[in-house]
Amino acid sequence: MSNERIKELASELTHEISKEIKKEIKTYGKKTFRKGGVHPEANKFAHGMAVETFPLPDQAVVYMTQHLGAPATPVVQKGDKVKVGQLVGEANGFVSANIHSPISGTVNRIDMIADVMGYKKPAIVIDREGDEWMEDIDTSEDIIRDIKLNKEEIIARMKDRGIVGLGGACFPTHIKYMLRPDQKCEYLIINAAECEPYISTDNRVVLERTEQCIIGIEIALIASGADKAIIGIEDNKPNAIAKLVAATKGHPKITVQPLRIKYPQGAEKQLIKAITGRSVPNGALPIAVGCIVNNITTMYVLYQAVQKNKPIIQAYTTVSGKSVPAEECKNFRIRLGTPIKSIMDAVGIPDDTAKIIAGGPMMGRSVANMDAYAGKGMSSLLFISDKEAHRGEVSNCLRCGKCIDACPMGLEPFRLHAFSEMSRFEDCEKFGIMNCIECGCCQFSCPANRPILDFVRVGKNKTGAMIRARAAAKK
Amino acid sequence: MMIILLSTALIWKAVGILAAIGIIAAVVLFFISKKFHVEEDPRIDQVAEFLPGANCGGCGFAGCRNLAETIVAKGTMEGCTCPSNTKENNMKIAELMGIEVGNMEPKVAVVRCQGNCENAPAKVQYDAAFSCAFANNLFVGESYCPNGCLGCGDCERACSFDAIHINPETKLPAVDEEKCVGCGVCAKNCPRSIIEIRNKGPKGRRVYVSCRNQEKGAVAMKNCKTACIGCGKCAKACPFEAITVENNLAYIDYTKCKMCRKCVAECPKQAIVAVNFPAPKPETPTI
Numbered sequence A: 001m002s003n004e005r006i007k008e009l010a011s012e013l014t015h016e017i018s019k020e021i022k023k024e025i026k027t028y029g030k031k032t033f034r035k036g037g038v039h040p041e042a043n044k045f046a047h048g049m050a051v052e053t054f055p056l057p058d059q060a061v062v063y064m065t066q067h068l069g070a071p072a073t074p075v076v077q078k079g080d081k082v083k084v085g086q087l088v089g090e091a092n093g094f095v096s097a098n099i100h101s102p103i104s105g106t107v108n109r110i111d112m113i114a115d116v117m118g119y120k121k122p123a124i125v126i127d128r129e130g131d132e133w134m135e136d137i138d139t140s141e142d143i144i145r146d147i148k149l150n151k152e153e154i155i156a157r158m159k160d161r162g163i164v165g166l167g168g169a170c171f172p173t174h175i176k177y178m179l180r181p182d183q184k185c186e187y188l189i190i191n192a193a194e195c196e197p198y199i200s201t202d203n204r205v206v207l208e209r210t211e212q213c214i215i216g217i218e219i220a221l222i223a224s225g226a227d228k229a230i231i232g233i234e235d236n237k238p239n240a241i242a243k244l245v246a247a248t249k250g251h252p253k254i255t256v257q258p259l260r261i262k263y264p265q266g267a268e269k270q271l272i273k274a275i276t277g278r279s280v281p282n283g284a285l286p287i288a289v290g291c292i293v294n295n296i297t298t299m300y301v302l303y304q305a306v307q308k309n310k311p312i313i314q315a316y317t318t319v320s321g322k323s324v325p326a327e328e329c330k331n332f333r334i335r336l337g338t339p340i341k342s343i344m345d346a347v348g349i350p351d352d353t354a355k356i357i358a359g360g361p362m363m364g365r366s367v368a369n370m371d372a373y374a375g376k377g378m379s380s381l382l383f384i385s386d387k388e389a390h391r392g393e394v395s396n397c398l399r400c401g402k403c404i405d406a407c408p409m410g411l412e413p414f415r416l417h418a419f420s421e422m423s424r425f426e427d428c429e430k431f432g433i434m435n436c437i438e439c440g441c442c443q444f445s446c447p448a449n450r451p452i453l454d455f456v457r458v459g460k461n462k463t464g465a466m467i468r469a470r471a472a473a474k475k
Numbered sequence B: 001m002m003i004i005l006l007s008t009a010l011i012w013k014a015v016g017i018l019a020a021i022g023i024i025a026a027v028v029l030f031f032i033s034k035k036f037h038v039e040e041d042p043r044i045d046q047v048a049e050f051l052p053g054a055n056c057g058g059c060g061f062a063g064c065r066n067l068a069e070t071i072v073a074k075g076t077m078e079g080c081t082c083p084s085n086t087k088e089n090n091m092k093i094a095e096l097m098g099i100e101v102g103n104m105e106p107k108v109a110v111v112r113c114q115g116n117c118e119n120a121p122a123k124v125q126y127d128a129a130f131s132c133a134f135a136n137n138l139f140v141g142e143s144y145c146p147n148g149c150l151g152c153g154d155c156e157r158a159c160s161f162d163a164i165h166i167n168p169e170t171k172l173p174a175v176d177e178e179k180c181v182g183c184g185v186c187a188k189n190c191p192r193s194i195i196e197i198r199n200k201g202p203k204g205r206r207v208y209v210s211c212r213n214q215e216k217g218a219v220a221m222k223n224c225k226t227a228c229i230g231c232g233k234c235a236k237a238c239p240f241e242a243i244t245v246e247n248n249l250a251y252i253d254y255t256k257c258k259m260c261r262k263c264v265a266e267c268p269k270q271a272i273v274a275v276n277f278p279a280p281k282p283e284t285p286t287i
Helices: A002-016 A017-028 A151-160 A173-177 A201-208 A210-224 A238-246 A268-276 A298-307 A342-348 A404-405 A414-420 A424-428 A441-445 A452-474 B002-035 B040-051 B062-075 B087-097 B131-138 B156-160 B185-191 B216-225 B232-235 B263-265
Strands: A052-053 A059-061 A088-092 A104-113 A120-128 A187-191 A229-234 A254-259 A289-295 A314-321 A331-337 A353-358 A381-383 B107-111 B164-166 B174-175 B195-199 B206-209 B243-246 B249-252 B273-274
Touching: A002 A404, A017 A254, A017 A298, A052 A201, A059 A173, A059 B206, A120 B216, A151 A173, A151 A210, A151 A298, A151 B131, A173 A210, A173 A289, A173 B273, A187 A210, A187 A268, A187 A298, A201 A210, A201 A238, A201 A298, A201 A314, A210 A229, A210 A238, A210 A254, A210 A289, A210 B216, A229 A238, A229 A268, A238 A254, A238 B232, A254 A268, A254 A298, A289 A298, A314 A342, A331 A342, A331 B002, A342 A381, A404 A441, A404 B174, A424 A452, A424 B206, A441 A452, B040 B087, B062 B087, B107 B174, B107 B206, B131 B216, B185 B195, B195 B206, B216 B263, B232 B243, B232 B263, B263 B273
Parallel strands: A052 A331, A187 A229, A187 A289, A229 A254, A314 A381
Antiparallel strands: A059 A120, A104 A120, A314 A331, A353 A381, B107 B195, B164 B174, B206 B273, B243 B249
């Protein structure tokens, strides 16, 4: 699809917005973070496509590792009958999340099944029989506005319903809201920036479920104890901005903040900087500057969890690519555990595809194993053509400093790359490798095609292990 | 005239000041060196002379001098020997210290994977940083074997003796037995623990299982033709109880193996290899 066509689509979308709202949006101004960042092609082909419900799979494979932290422990056995929304995996440890059955049927087996990277992970295989939901889940489409639960009950519900951050990292949400007595949340920041190219699920959720999202934010406000919630949204989503502005008009606590387009604006530290101007200190969490950051889709699932007792059993996924015909780039609502092959077949894999990426072209992982299954964090499946899939020839570092300009964390990526390659992990630590957010701006901007991020990731891993070993030795 | 006189006076002044500083510093340093003198065992230097001096770190200490210090301090060579040293030099160290040499079998690195392009064909193409540590974090490997060699050459880059190289045809590391001193740095740098340090064996002959697969047989066979499937035939055939099968993987204990090679003939997947044995026996790849 050409850039002209994308512009056309955008103008088609914006002409529905009333003049008053347009004026109002202008008064908000546009913000962004100052240091670093890059501008990859947006390629938001699926922006205008309504979310379609993907047909239920005949067999679902539910991984126990759909979140950051320890894998969940299976609590069902072979031959057990399960219903939609029934707990099948229990959180194991502090950083972990519950996992619920996405379909109803019989547990076929509990096995080790390869994920998109090809490594075997513990998973529950469920054969589908009909679509029977748990009785305590409200499956109606009615919007429930009254929030009956208090702060503790909401956090308990988050934990119980297995809510994880759907911005990409899948960090268990309830941990963010469990504040120490000396911590106070001033701002609840809602991330609708969606700075990754191609992905349009947040945009669609905002457009189609605006009111539910706002109720979700109200729930999160109660849970966090914050006085103010700010929705940060990049200005390539004019319709979503207009909808949010209209919905939050006159709301005492929630405001909308349009942002200039820049990657990685959806990273929490950058978003906090853009919206509040505060800098999160080294190694600290956003709560250190009085902020909690959550994704807008997380707000929608939070609404479902609190008001309808519905766990996360679906993923919102954009299936897109440059070679895919415009009307075939789609947004799907997929039950977890659906084979990714069936999702790709529904769109049709273009002939020139050389690489498939799960979860955003900048931070996602390329799919090494096509026989994997969808998990909570799978926000997109992208087809990259043969022309674009390969890396350029690597040459020596030019010392041009483009990576330093691009780094939003103010690091020196070329130096970290060199230290990591030479296994000088003490130096890596000294130069702040642990602050890297792995956004990939350095590698994106490198004119010598050096694999900077790859080596920084290796270095970060090994430096982290070194620091942990040192801490353990001290004890 | 006045100017010249003045300048000579200045020069003498400067010389005088510097000389005074020098003498004072010498006296102070003399007393300080007496006061803080550290008694160092002269044997440390002597021991260090018999070490290779490559500072490879294969012994587990911070360089050759640190190893020499440890040997002298502990008064034993058990657990602190240089794996890459020659036998004669180790004997000399032992003689100097008046101690036992300990287990001084020469060692060599062996690569326990035969997943080359033919045995384990690639299903996906890897196109990222040429580093095993990174590839291991990123995905399972081109052949889908989670225990197989990734072929990016972290071992090659780690070797201080130029003894291990990735063979461009097989994409597997090949050890140069002449150069390999068995220091074990390559084994430490392999993210999948494929390289093992084993006894070199008499005349360089040794028998080992050239596989690290721990998956069930049916799964492993899909990925690789020469994967050990843990069938246990070798363990039954071994008359010396040198073979154990654990997690679908056979392992030959080189301290018990008598090199009868019954297991080599028995293995249905050619996963057990015998190297440097004389001709009439079927030829096996030297890896």
